[in-house]
Structure formats: structure tokens, C-alpha cells
Amino acid sequence: xxxxxxxxxxxxxxxxxxxxxxxxxxxxxxxxxxxxxxxxxxxxxxxxxxxxxxxxxxxxxxxxxxxxxxxxxxxxxxxxxxxxxxxxxxxxxxxxxxxxxxxxxxxxxxxxxxxxxxxxxxxxxxxxxxxxxxxxxxxxxxxxxxxxxxxxxxxxxxxxxxxxxxxxxxxxxxxxxxxxxxxxxxxxxxxxxxxxxxxxxxxxxxxxxxxxxxxxxxxxxxxxxxxxxxxxxx
Amino acid sequence: xxxxxxxxxxxxxxxxxxxxxxxxxxxxxxxxxxxxxxxxxxxxxxxxxxxxxxxxxxxxxxxxxxxxxxxxxxxxxxxxxxxxxxxxxxxxxxxxxxxxxxxxxxxxxxxxxxxxxxxxxxxxxxxxxxxxxxxxxxxxxxxxxxxxxxxxxxxxxxxxxxxxxxxxxxxxxxxxxxxxxxxxxxxxxxxxxxxxxxxxxxxxxxxxxxxxxxxxxxxxxxxxxxxxxxxxxxxxxxxxxxxxxxxxxxxxxxxxxxxxxxxxxxxxxxxxxxxxxxxxxxxxxxxxxxxxxxxxxxxxxxxxxxxxxxxxxxxxxxxxxxxxxxxxxxxxxxxxxxxxxxxxxxxxxxxxxxxxxxxxxxxxxxxxxxxxxxxxxxxxxxxxxxxxxxxxxxxxxxxxxxxxxxxxxxxxxxxxxxxxxxxxxxxxxxxxxxxxxxxxxxxxxxxxxxxxxxxxxxxxxxxxxxxxxxxxxxxxxxxxxxxxxxxxxxxxxxxxxxxxxxxxxxxxxxxxxxxxxxxxxxxxxxxxxxxxxxxxxxxxxxxxxxxxxxxxxxxxxxxxxxxxxxxxxxxxxxxxxxxxxxxxxxxxxxxxxxxxxxxxxxxxxxxxxxxxxxxxxxxxxxxxxxxxxxxxxxxxxxxx
Numbered sequence: 104x105x106x107x108x109x110x111x112x113x114x115x116x117x118x119x120x121x122x123x124x125x126x127x128x129x130x131x132x133x134x135x136x137x138x139x140x141x142x143x144x145x146x147x148x149x150x151x152x153x154x155x156x157x158x159x160x161x162x163x164x165x166x167x168x169x170x171x172x173x174x175x176x177x178x179x180x181x182x183x184x185x186x187x188x189x190x191x192x193x194x195x196x197x198x199x200x201x202x203x204x205x206x207x208x209x210x211x212x213x214x215x216x217x218x219x220x221x222x223x224x225x226x227x228x229x230x231x232x233x234x235x236x237x238x239x240x241x242x243x244x245x246x247x248x249x250x251x252x253x254x255x256x257x258x259x260x261x262x263x264x265x266x267x268x269x270x271x272x273x274x275x276x277x278x279x280x281x282x283x284x285x286x287x288x289x290x291x292x293x294x295x296x297x298x299x300x301x302x303x304x305x306x307x308x309x310x311x312x313x314x315x316x317x318x319x320x321x322x323x324x325x326x327x328x329x330x331x332x333x334x335x336x337x
Numbered sequence: 338x339x340x341x342x343x344x345x346x347x348x349x350x351x352x353x354x355x356x357x358x359x360x361x362x363x364x365x366x367x368x369x370x371x372x373x374x375x376x377x378x379x380x381x382x383x384x385x386x387x388x389x390x391x392x393x394x395x396x397x398x399x400x401x402x403x404x405x406x407x408x409x410x411x412x413x414x415x416x417x418x419x420x421x422x423x424x425x426x427x428x429x430x431x432x433x434x435x436x437x438x439x440x441x442x443x444x445x446x447x448x449x450x451x452x453x454x455x456x457x458x459x460x461x462x463x464x465x466x467x468x469x470x471x472x473x474x475x476x477x478x479x480x481x482x483x484x485x486x487x488x489x490x491x492x493x494x495x496x497x498x499x500x501x502x503x504x505x506x507x508x509x510x511x512x513x514x515x516x517x518x519x520x521x522x523x524x525x526x527x528x529x530x531x532x533x534x535x536x537x538x539x540x541x542x543x544x545x546x547x548x549x550x551x552x553x554x555x556x557x558x559x560x561x562x563x564x565x566x567x568x569x570x571x572x573x574x575x576x577x578x579x580x581x582x583x584x585x586x587x588x589x590x591x592x593x594x595x596x597x598x599x600x601x602x603x604x605x606x607x608x609x610x611x612x613x614x615x616x617x618x619x620x621x622x623x624x625x626x627x628x629x630x631x632x633x634x635x636x637x638x639x640x641x642x643x644x645x646x647x648x649x650x651x652x653x654x655x656x657x658x659x660x661x662x663x664x665x666x667x668x669x670x671x672x673x674x675x676x677x678x679x680x681x682x683x684x685x686x687x688x689x690x691x692x693x694x695x696x697x698x699x700x701x702x703x704x705x706x707x708x709x710x711x712x713x714x715x716x717x718x719x720x721x722x723x724x725x726x727x728x729x730x731x732x733x734x735x736x737x738x739x740x741x742x743x744x745x746x747x748x749x750x751x752x753x754x755x756x757x758x759x760x761x762x763x764x765x766x767x768x769x770x771x772x773x774x775x776x777x778x779x780x781x782x783x784x785x786x787x788x789x790x791x792x793x794x795x796x797x798x799x800x801x802x803x804x805x806x807x808x809x810x811x812x813x814x815x816x817x818x819x820x821x822x823x824x825x826x827x828x829x830x831x832x833x834x835x836x837x838x839x840x841x842x843x844x845x846x847x848x849x850x851x852x853x854x855x856x857x858x859x860x861x862x863x864x865x866x867x868x869x870x871x872x873x874x875x876x877x878x879x880x881x882x883x884x885x886x887x888x889x890x891x892x893x894x895x896x897x898x899x900x901x902x903x904x905x906x907x908x909x910x911x912x913x914x915x916x917x918x919x920x921x922x923x924x925x926x927x928x929x930x931x932x933x934x935x936x937x938x939x940x941x942x943x944x945x946x947x948x949x950x951x952x953x954x955x956x957x958x959x960x961x962x963x964x965x966x967x968x969x970x971x972x973x974x975x976x977x
Contacts, residue, residue: 114775118767125763133756296763 104278111285116201119289126296127304134308149311158310177235177242180228187225188257191218197268222265229258253298259287341560345713348706349758350765355703357769358696362436365774372694376687377680381701384679386433388514389672390705391464392538394426395546397471398507400595401500411591415554417478417721421712422550424471429708431468436700456516463510470503478719511539518678526682527619528633534678537610541640544603545671548644551592551599552664555657557722558588593648593660599667600648607641629685632677640670696773802849802925809955829932832919842928850924856899893920 138146160166168178192198196212203209213221233254236246263284266273273280294300302309362370373380400419403409435441447461477492515538522530531537614620623630644663653659684690693701716722796815801808820828830840847853865871866880873879885891899919922928934950941949948954 114771118771121767121770122763125766129759129763132759136755 104282108278108282108285111282111289115289116285119292123292123295127301130296130301131304134305138308154311173239174235174242176231177239180231180235184225184228184232187221187228191221191225191261194218219265219268222261226258226261226265229254229261233258249298253294253300256287256291256294257300260284260291263287341713344560345710346757346761348709348713349761351699351702351706352710353703353762353765354699354769355706357766358699358703358773359436361770361774362696362700363441367439369774370694370696372691372697374687374689374691376689377683377691379679379683380437380691381680381693381697382433382437384676385672386701386704387430387437388679389675390426390430390433391514392511392542392671392675393546393549393668394423394430395507395511395542396550397423397426397474398467398500398504399543399547400550401474402504403598405497405500406504411594415550415591415595418554418716419550420471420474420478421715421721422553424468424475425708425712427464427468427471428711429704431464432707433701433704456513456520459513460510460517463506463513467503467506467510470499470506473499474503475715478721479715482719508539511542512536514538521683524683524686525678526622526629526685527617528614528622528629529678529682530619531613531617533609533613533616537606537613540602540606540609541671541674544599544606545640545667545674547595547599547602548664548667549671551596551660552668554592554722555661555664557716589657589660593654596644596648596660596663600645600663603641603667604645607637607645610637610641629681632673632681636670636673636677638670639666640674641667643667643670699769699773800929802929807956811955843925845922846925846928847922848924849926852924853922854920855922856893856920 164178164182168175190213193202194210194213195218196215199210199212233251235242236250236254237243263280267277267280267284270277291300295303358370367373371380396419400412400415403412404416435444438444447458448465452458473492474496477489477496480489480492512535515535518525518530518534519532614623623633644667647653647659647663647666650659653663680691717725720727795813798811798813799808800811816829817823817825832840832845845853845855861884862880865883869880869883871879881891884897886895889895923931933955937954938950941947
């Protein structure tokens, strides 16, 4: 077991993390490349100020959550989930050691209690999201298999990490739980650049979609034709 | 186009592998990267990339000589491709050498600091100047596309002069490359060592270089054209360009003409080589059937006999495949010859075998692949083999919209060059890193690991000294608080390494039950000399008297006590009178037990709790330990 942990902690972590970094970097490069190549000088005339303020208004999206589609639970838990998913993996005291080994400098750390509370909240939000997608018909309709798989893939590292840090709750041995935590997190690293989790970097480009998109009239019909054949209409 | 794409993908793969190896070669140095030794210091970079690479690129000056000096106008269409091959061959050789020299940033030194007694000095000058020559010869072709007519004309006027300068340089450095091996008559195997090795080198380079060029040209044509009758060649957008039969025939005859010249040169080379064997008296070892003799025979077979036979025999002489086999065999034989002279020939004397490490292969093949990619780029974008770039850019780019059923988007990704290559990169770079320089290798030389913590702040430690999976949990933070906060560290961490604050126990108590000598005498020699500012050629020799008394025999018992100097940076709990006691550390288990049990027993009486001094206080099932320790009774024997 120790050899496995050493392996998962050392080379496997480095390789999977590098795949994620390079993969996300590639997305960034391709997006910027495409943007500059297609739009070029016209980028300067884009309404940057409006785009920026619009994006900022989404940082605290109270104004945007209107309960017309009965998705308030989904939206709120999604919002809270994102806070946890950014703060906990980055600033957890146990992870600071990892960052230090990989990057060579200290990040600020959060206290154990705050980390535990945030983790529990994050797990609860994840389960809520999963429940919404499973039991609310409207949301089940727009969910694909990958949506469920990805939620579970994010859930496992959080759950195993939490249990590994709480010996009194841990049903199996600490080493086994730690190994599960490592391996599931590494699987997530590799998944990130190739699934919709790539929105870690791509969401910046969604925000400027007014600039980015360049659809010809009738483009929607062309897409549906390509996807479903000539008869289909949007 | 599909074939070219596949070849390019392989080249990119090798290139990425090479780039990773290059970065780490500079980071870790030669010793960690290569399998080279003092006995066999010339490896694959020098011999395969440089010596063989330069030899395979000789077609540049031979064809130049034919066209500009002998006025064989028939070969003029081959001038541009030949210059490209020479440029890339020499460029990649020099680039590979950059990784081979110990201090790469001093590569320019031979330009300024002359050592005219060295063959390498001459080789360096000729090769770098010849590279410049090929660069100047290639420039007009590149400028043609950008329409810089004046510069182009100027360079065209210069070109005969440049070419003749290049021919001189080439013939000089190819003989010098052979002369390099003249300095090792005792080491090189007698089959290859000969005073005439410079002559043999230049002859084989001329013949083999021409065959190499033929192989490259035929391979390029193969990639561009299908083998169907009528010689349809696809252009970039898939619109076929018909090449007429007569054009094709003329192409073939031109290449065969070159091959015939190469065969003549190689024939002369073969004769000299066999006469030379009698001359040096090495003929007897040719049929000794050692593996050297096999290598020698296969080298002769591939480099000379097979190509000559294929080009003489009336049936194979007329076919494309006959010419192709002759060309590939000749090029391979030439490379084998250089490897024999530069690497294999020294194995017998060294009594050892050299096989390149993975990183050496990666850099060697990576540099060649980069040259290959540059070759495709230049060939496709400038009029070197053909004028294809003109048609490519006049037609609008077709956007292919295709969805892959599985991934919905990947088909378009796989068709676009940048997308595909970057996708390859993000997998190949980590894998290359992992295979060549495994990151974060655990140091398995020390059997005992420092205690692991249950939590990040190390409030609760898991102490598993003998690594059998049974750990005791130790409430580190609680003990610290109880003993009086941070001031109390020295009560347990009795000896810290100078400048350190929390040296782990296992740093000194390395073995489970054996004692360890923790006094580094050699280090102290230098450190004391430095601290006391002693002088002399070897100041550490004067530092003996700083610790040892001058008139008695020097030993540990007569030396100073450690604490006489380290009174501030070491914190012994109970400063031992015995001098040697501080120089040894007891076994890990004894150290742990002695540290805990004495204190626990005292406290047991103080708080009237007898159990506090028992094994079970620490060795019990606790969160984090895996199984219940059953061998406590056995351990108990060791306690006192």
C-alpha cells in the first residue's frame, strides 16, 4: 500500500497535474489564437467595458437568480459549490505542502475548522446538484451521462479527502482512504481538459461570447443538419 | 497528404520527447543524462548525429561540384533539394553537438581561442563555416517567395564563389573527421584503424551521401504521389496534379545517374578498403568471427556491395525499387561505418559496452525529427522540389465540418494541424518526463522514515519505526503544551543539526536497532579550516590540531567534546561526559522508547496512575494504525 501511495503522490501526481496544466494551456492558446486570427483588429472595437461590468455582475449573482424556471435551488447550490471547490483544494493546510513541493513557495492556508465546514458544505451542494439532475424532470431532460459522471468524479476526491482527515468517521483504514483520495483527484486532473470541466479556463471566453461568436444567418439549421440529418429542424 | 501527415505526427512525437530530454539535460547535466563513461566518452550524439550526420549530408558539395565545376547541367534541378539536405544535415549536427559539449554556452570559444594543433579545431571551423555556406545558398530560394529581388540577385551572383568555398571546406573537414580517429591507434579495433582513415572517410562520405540524397528524394516523391500508374501526385487540397510520364522518367534517370557516380566512388572505396586490410595486417581478424568481424562485413555489404550490385545488374538497374533499396542500403551502411569507427570499435579495448540511455536516444532522434519537420516545412512552402506552394495559396481553404459520433468534436480537432499536434504534446511531454526523469523519486536508501502526521499541523504523529504497518499515535501538540510550549522542544529533540530547528529523529537514528556514527569527519576538516581561516594549499590538513591534542595519538577519545564548539546550536538534554557518546546515535527503537518510557514512569508515580508506564498506553488500536500490535510482549524485552 505504501508503495502505491508513494507512486500516486509522486510521479502520478506530477504527470496528471502536468497533463491538466498543459491541456488547459492548450485550450487557452487555441481560443486566443482563433480569436485573434478571426477577429484581428476588430477586437479593439469590442464593447470591453460592458462585457467587463456584465461579467462582474455575475460574481454575486443575486440579481440574476429569478425563480421563473424553479431552478433556484440548483443555482444557489451551484454557486456555493464553486466557492468550496476553489478554496478548499487550493488553500487547505495539507495541500500547501504539496504546492510547496511542486511550486517552491507558500500559499496562505485556511484553518482546519473552516476547511472542514467548507468541505461539508461543498459535499452537500454536490449531492444537491446530483439530486436535482436526477429527480427534477426539467433538469433531467438537459442532462447527459457525462454530467452525472463528472459530478461523481468531483464528489469522490472531496468525500475521501474529508474522511481521510477525520479518523473517527473513517470506515476503512487511513491509507486506503488516502490512496482513493489521491487516485480520484488524479483522474479528475486528467478529465478536466477533455470534458466540460475545461470551463476552468474556457468560461472567460464564454463571458466574451459577444465578441467570440461569429455565426452566419442560418447557422443553427446547419448545425442541426450536421447532427441529425436533413429532416430535423431546430 | 495522409502519408505525410502520419510521418509528421511521428516526427512531432519524437520532437516532443527530444525537447523534454533537452531541457532536463541542461538541468541535470551530462552525467545524469547519458550512459557515457570515461572509457567510452563518445556517444550517440557525437557519432550518429555529428560524424554520421555530416557524412550523410555531403550531397550538397558533391552535386555543387558537378554542376558548378564540371558543368554537368543535367543535375542543375537537383541543386536546391541538395542544398536543403546539406543545410539541415549540418544544422542538426551542430545543434546536437550543443548538448554534447559540457559547457554549451562556450560553444563560440574555438572562434576566438585558437588551438591549431587540434583536429577538432579544424573540424569546428569548417563545419560551422560550411553551415553558413549552405545557409547562404538556401537564402535565395527562401527570399524568392517574399520577392526580395535585389538581395536574391546579389546572392545569385555570389553563388559560384560560395559553392567553391563550400567544396573546399567540405573536403577539408571530412578528412579531418577521419583524422580524429588517428589519435587512437591502440584503442580502436585493428579492423577499422588505419593510417588511411581520412581518405576512406571522404570517399565513403561522397558515395554514401549521394545515396542518402537519392533515398530522401525518392521518399519525398513517394509521400507526395500515389503508386498508381500515370503518376498522379496529390496537391495539398487533394486536387491531383498529373506529372507526365516523360517528366517522371527524366527524374528517375537523373537520380540513377547520381547513383552510378556513387557506385563508382564506392567501388574505389571498397578496393582501397580491402587493400588497406592487407596493408595494416588486419585481414586475419576479418574471419575470426568475433562480432566485430560481423559488423565489419555487414558494413561492407550494406555500404558498398549491395548498392553496387543493384546498380550493375541489368534487371534491378531499371526499376524504381532497385534504386530505392540501393540508396537506403548505402546510407545505412555509411551510418553503420561511422558507428563502428566511433563507438563499436572501442568496446574491445574498453572491456565494456555502451548503450545510449533513453534520454540520449530522445535527444538524438529528437534533433533528427526537428530537421525532418523543418525539411517538410521548407519543402512545402518554398520552391525546392516543386512549385506546389503557389497553387496551395491561390485556392481558398476548405473548412471541413465533421462531427465524430463518440466525442462530437474530435474529428475537426484531429484534422487541424495545430489542434492535433498540441493534443499530442500535452500527453507526450508528461510521459516523456516520467519515463526519462521520474519526478519525486522516494529515497529508499534509508530504512527508517520520519513519523507521519495524521493532520497537516502535525498535532498528532504516527510513529511506525519498523515500517510494518503498525503505528503508535503520538499526541505531539499535547506533549509540547504540557512540557511548556515551544521552549520545551529541546527536552525531546535533544540534538538538532546546526541551523535546523526540528530535525526528524530518523536523521540520526537511521537504523532500527543498530547504532549509527553521526560524526562526519571529512566535513569537519573543511568546515573547521574555513571557520578558523586556515591557509595553505590544503588548509584542511592544518585543522587537525583544532580538535585533537597535538602530542597524543589522534582518535575520537582524545579529541574535543562536540559541545566545546557547538554549545549553542546543539541542545543535549543530559550532556554526556563520554566524548564518543555524542558521536553515535542509538537505534531508532531504543531512542523512541528511552525518550518516552523514562518520563512516563516518573509521571506514573506522580499522578498515581500505574498504567501510564505500560506498553498499552501507546501501543493500542488507535485511529490511523492498521492492525493491532500482537507482538508487544516480545518488544517488552528490549525496553530496559
